[in-house]
Amino acid sequence: MNVSRRGKYLLLGLDKGDSLVLHLRMTGRLTATRLPVPHTGRKHLRLVLAFDDEALAFHDVRRFGTATILPEAEASGYWKRLGVEPLERTFNSRELEKLLDDRKRPVKSLLLDQSLIAGIGNIYADEALFAARIHPLRPAREVAGNEAARLAKAIKETLRRAIRLQGSSIDTYRDSRGRAGRFQDTFRVHRREDEPCPDCGGTVKKTRVGGRGTYFCPGCQK
DNA sequence: CGTTAGCCCTGCTGGC
Protein backbone atom coordinates (compact mmCIF):
# COMPACT_ATOMS: atom_id res chain seq x y z
CA MET A 1 0.00 0.00 0.00
CA ASN A 2 1.28 3.40 -0.91
CA VAL A 3 1.54 5.64 2.15
CA SER A 4 2.33 9.32 1.91
CA ARG A 5 1.74 12.68 3.52
CA ARG A 6 0.70 16.16 2.47
CA GLY A 7 0.78 18.82 5.16
CA LYS A 8 -0.84 17.25 8.22
CA TYR A 9 -2.82 14.76 6.15
CA LEU A 10 -1.93 11.09 5.84
CA LEU A 11 -2.68 9.41 2.54
CA LEU A 12 -3.21 5.70 2.08
CA GLY A 13 -3.35 4.65 -1.54
CA LEU A 14 -6.36 2.48 -2.42
CA ASP A 15 -7.14 0.51 -5.54
CA LYS A 16 -7.73 2.41 -8.75
CA GLY A 17 -5.88 5.51 -7.58
CA ASP A 18 -8.31 6.64 -4.90
CA SER A 19 -6.94 7.56 -1.47
CA LEU A 20 -8.01 7.28 2.11
CA VAL A 21 -7.14 10.63 3.66
CA LEU A 22 -6.68 10.79 7.43
CA HIS A 23 -6.14 13.76 9.72
CA LEU A 24 -5.40 13.11 13.40
CA ARG A 25 -5.95 16.69 14.58
CA MET A 26 -5.00 16.96 18.26
CA THR A 27 -6.09 13.69 19.84
CA GLY A 28 -6.28 11.22 16.98
CA ARG A 29 -4.22 8.05 17.29
CA LEU A 30 -3.42 5.27 14.85
CA THR A 31 -2.53 2.02 16.56
CA ALA A 32 -1.24 -1.13 14.92
CA THR A 33 -3.18 -4.07 16.32
CA ARG A 34 -4.14 -7.67 15.65
CA LEU A 35 -7.55 -8.66 14.45
CA PRO A 36 -9.99 -8.73 16.01
CA VAL A 37 -9.33 -5.44 17.82
CA PRO A 38 -9.17 -6.35 21.54
CA HIS A 39 -11.86 -4.99 23.82
CA THR A 40 -9.34 -3.08 25.88
CA GLY A 41 -8.42 -0.01 23.94
CA ARG A 42 -11.75 0.30 22.24
CA LYS A 43 -12.66 3.50 23.97
CA HIS A 44 -13.09 6.30 21.45
CA LEU A 45 -12.53 3.87 18.60
CA ARG A 46 -13.69 5.53 15.39
CA LEU A 47 -12.45 3.35 12.58
CA VAL A 48 -10.68 0.07 11.98
CA LEU A 49 -8.62 -0.42 8.85
CA ALA A 50 -8.43 -4.17 8.52
CA PHE A 51 -5.68 -5.87 6.54
CA ASP A 52 -5.07 -9.61 6.17
CA ASP A 53 -4.36 -10.41 9.80
CA GLU A 54 -3.49 -7.04 11.28
CA ALA A 55 -5.22 -3.68 11.49
CA LEU A 56 -4.82 -0.01 12.12
CA ALA A 57 -7.23 1.31 14.75
CA PHE A 58 -8.12 4.98 14.61
CA HIS A 59 -9.00 6.35 18.05
CA ASP A 60 -9.93 9.94 18.72
CA VAL A 61 -11.04 11.26 22.09
CA ARG A 62 -12.12 14.66 20.87
CA ARG A 63 -13.53 13.51 17.56
CA PHE A 64 -11.89 16.28 15.59
CA GLY A 65 -9.98 13.84 13.46
CA THR A 66 -11.22 12.98 9.99
CA ALA A 67 -11.10 10.08 7.55
CA THR A 68 -12.41 10.48 4.03
CA ILE A 69 -12.09 8.69 0.75
CA LEU A 70 -10.70 10.96 -1.90
CA PRO A 71 -11.48 9.84 -5.46
CA GLU A 72 -8.52 10.15 -7.78
CA ALA A 73 -10.44 12.51 -10.02
CA GLU A 74 -10.84 15.00 -7.17
CA ALA A 75 -7.33 14.75 -5.77
CA SER A 76 -5.59 17.54 -7.61
CA GLY A 77 -8.31 20.02 -6.73
CA TYR A 78 -8.35 18.88 -3.15
CA TRP A 79 -4.65 19.42 -2.56
CA LYS A 80 -4.61 22.82 -4.18
CA ARG A 81 -5.90 24.18 -0.85
CA LEU A 82 -2.54 23.51 0.73
CA GLY A 83 0.56 25.65 0.53
CA VAL A 84 4.21 24.76 0.22
CA GLU A 85 5.92 21.93 2.10
CA PRO A 86 8.48 23.50 4.43
CA LEU A 87 10.78 20.47 4.35
CA GLU A 88 11.07 20.50 0.58
CA ARG A 89 14.38 21.71 -0.82
CA THR A 90 12.50 24.34 -2.77
CA PHE A 91 11.32 25.97 0.44
CA ASN A 92 14.00 28.46 1.33
CA SER A 93 14.45 31.97 2.58
CA ARG A 94 13.40 33.46 -0.73
CA GLU A 95 10.21 31.40 -0.92
CA LEU A 96 9.30 32.29 2.64
CA GLU A 97 9.92 35.94 1.97
CA LYS A 98 7.49 35.83 -0.93
CA LEU A 99 4.81 34.57 1.46
CA LEU A 100 5.61 37.13 4.13
CA ASP A 101 5.77 40.01 1.70
CA ASP A 102 2.87 42.46 1.74
CA ARG A 103 0.93 40.68 4.49
CA LYS A 104 0.37 42.57 7.66
CA ARG A 105 -1.07 39.77 9.75
CA PRO A 106 1.01 38.44 12.65
CA VAL A 107 3.86 36.25 11.42
CA LYS A 108 2.73 33.37 13.62
CA SER A 109 -0.73 33.46 12.11
CA LEU A 110 0.87 33.17 8.68
CA LEU A 111 2.97 30.17 9.76
CA LEU A 112 -0.22 28.41 10.86
CA ASP A 113 -2.08 29.14 7.63
CA GLN A 114 -2.09 25.79 5.86
CA SER A 115 -3.03 27.37 2.55
CA LEU A 116 0.35 29.15 2.55
CA ILE A 117 2.65 26.68 4.34
CA ALA A 118 1.39 23.17 5.02
CA GLY A 119 2.26 21.25 8.14
CA ILE A 120 3.31 23.70 10.84
CA GLY A 121 1.21 23.33 14.01
CA ASN A 122 0.93 25.55 17.04
CA ILE A 123 3.81 23.96 18.95
CA TYR A 124 6.20 24.17 16.03
CA ALA A 125 5.29 27.75 15.19
CA ASP A 126 6.14 28.83 18.75
CA GLU A 127 9.41 26.91 18.82
CA ALA A 128 10.50 28.03 15.35
CA LEU A 129 9.80 31.69 16.11
CA PHE A 130 11.78 31.42 19.33
CA ALA A 131 14.69 29.82 17.50
CA ALA A 132 14.57 32.63 14.93
CA ARG A 133 14.25 35.26 17.69
CA ILE A 134 11.17 36.76 16.08
CA HIS A 135 8.16 37.98 18.05
CA PRO A 136 4.98 36.06 17.11
CA LEU A 137 2.93 39.25 16.72
CA ARG A 138 5.30 40.96 14.30
CA PRO A 139 3.54 41.91 11.07
CA ALA A 140 4.62 39.35 8.46
CA ARG A 141 5.81 41.93 5.94
CA GLU A 142 8.30 43.31 8.46
CA VAL A 143 10.05 39.96 8.57
CA ALA A 144 12.52 40.06 5.70
CA GLY A 145 16.17 39.67 4.83
CA ASN A 146 18.19 38.18 7.66
CA GLU A 147 15.11 37.56 9.74
CA ALA A 148 13.32 35.69 6.98
CA ALA A 149 16.45 33.61 6.47
CA ARG A 150 16.62 32.81 10.17
CA LEU A 151 12.94 31.88 10.20
CA ALA A 152 13.14 29.59 7.17
CA LYS A 153 16.10 27.81 8.76
CA ALA A 154 14.35 27.62 12.14
CA ILE A 155 11.21 26.11 10.60
CA LYS A 156 13.19 23.37 8.88
CA GLU A 157 15.33 22.62 11.92
CA THR A 158 12.39 22.60 14.31
CA LEU A 159 10.35 20.23 12.17
CA ARG A 160 13.32 17.94 11.49
CA ARG A 161 14.21 17.76 15.17
CA ALA A 162 10.59 17.08 16.18
CA ILE A 163 10.37 14.27 13.64
CA ARG A 164 13.64 12.81 14.86
CA LEU A 165 12.24 12.85 18.42
CA GLN A 166 9.02 11.22 17.16
CA GLY A 167 6.75 14.14 17.82
CA SER A 168 5.25 15.80 20.87
CA SER A 169 3.34 13.85 23.50
CA ILE A 170 1.92 16.57 25.72
CA ASP A 171 -1.21 14.60 26.31
CA THR A 172 -2.40 11.79 24.09
CA TYR A 173 -0.13 11.50 21.08
CA ARG A 174 1.43 8.07 20.57
CA ASP A 175 2.86 6.49 17.46
CA SER A 176 1.38 3.38 15.87
CA ARG A 177 3.34 1.17 18.31
CA GLY A 178 2.10 3.10 21.33
CA ARG A 179 5.33 4.98 21.94
CA ALA A 180 5.31 8.57 23.19
CA GLY A 181 7.33 11.22 21.40
CA ARG A 182 10.08 13.17 23.13
CA PHE A 183 10.03 16.59 21.49
CA GLN A 184 7.95 17.97 24.39
CA ASP A 185 10.97 17.41 26.65
CA THR A 186 12.89 19.93 24.55
CA PHE A 187 10.28 22.73 24.37
CA ARG A 188 12.02 26.03 24.98
CA VAL A 189 8.97 28.28 25.23
CA HIS A 190 5.83 26.36 24.31
CA ARG A 191 3.71 25.69 27.41
CA ARG A 192 6.39 27.23 29.61
CA GLU A 193 4.62 30.37 30.78
CA ASP A 194 6.34 32.05 33.74
CA GLU A 195 9.34 29.75 33.44
CA PRO A 196 12.82 31.14 32.73
CA CYS A 197 13.87 31.54 29.12
CA PRO A 198 16.63 29.02 28.38
CA ASP A 199 18.63 31.66 26.51
CA CYS A 200 18.37 34.91 28.46
CA GLY A 201 16.90 33.82 31.78
CA GLY A 202 13.96 36.21 31.37
CA THR A 203 10.39 35.06 31.86
CA VAL A 204 8.44 33.26 29.14
CA LYS A 205 5.12 34.99 28.45
CA LYS A 206 1.85 33.74 27.06
CA THR A 207 -0.54 35.54 24.77
CA ARG A 208 -3.06 34.63 22.09
CA VAL A 209 -2.51 34.86 18.36
CA GLY A 210 -5.36 33.93 16.05
CA GLY A 211 -7.09 32.24 18.95
CA ARG A 212 -4.12 30.02 19.71
CA GLY A 213 -2.14 29.94 22.91
CA THR A 214 1.21 31.54 22.07
CA TYR A 215 4.38 31.39 24.12
CA PHE A 216 7.43 33.55 23.61
CA CYS A 217 10.33 35.26 25.35
CA PRO A 218 9.94 39.06 25.30
CA GLY A 219 13.67 39.40 25.93
CA CYS A 220 14.82 37.29 22.99
CA GLN A 221 12.04 37.73 20.44
CA LYS A 222 11.74 41.15 18.89
C1' DC B 1 -9.53 39.49 -1.49
C1' DG B 2 -7.57 39.32 3.13
C1' DT B 3 -8.47 38.54 7.61
C1' DT B 4 -10.85 37.22 11.85
C1' DA B 5 -14.28 35.01 15.00
C1' DG B 6 -16.93 31.13 16.16
C1' DC B 7 -17.81 26.43 16.13
C1' DC B 8 -16.97 21.53 16.61
C1' DC B 9 -15.64 18.03 20.89
C1' DT B 10 -14.25 15.84 25.39
C1' DG B 11 -11.09 15.33 29.16
C1' DC B 12 -8.31 17.59 32.33
C1' DT B 13 -7.24 21.33 35.63
C1' DG B 14 -7.91 24.82 39.04
C1' DG B 15 -10.79 27.33 42.11
C1' DC B 16 -14.13 27.13 45.63
Place this chain on the structure above:
DNA sequence: TGCCAGCAGGGCTAAC
Protein backbone atom coordinates in the same frame (compact mmCIF):
# COMPACT_ATOMS: atom_id res chain seq x y z
C1' DT C 1 -14.85 15.25 47.60
C1' DG C 2 -17.76 17.31 44.25
C1' DC C 3 -19.04 20.71 41.18
C1' DC C 4 -18.26 23.65 37.33
C1' DA C 5 -16.09 27.11 34.38
C1' DG C 6 -12.34 27.47 31.52
C1' DC C 7 -8.94 25.69 28.52
C1' DA C 8 -6.64 22.93 24.81
C1' DG C 9 -6.59 23.36 19.26
C1' DG C 10 -6.95 22.33 13.19
C1' DG C 11 -9.80 23.39 9.87
C1' DC C 12 -14.01 24.88 8.10
C1' DT C 13 -17.52 28.47 7.48
C1' DA C 14 -19.57 32.88 8.07
C1' DA C 15 -18.98 37.50 8.46
C1' DC C 16 -16.68 41.82 8.07
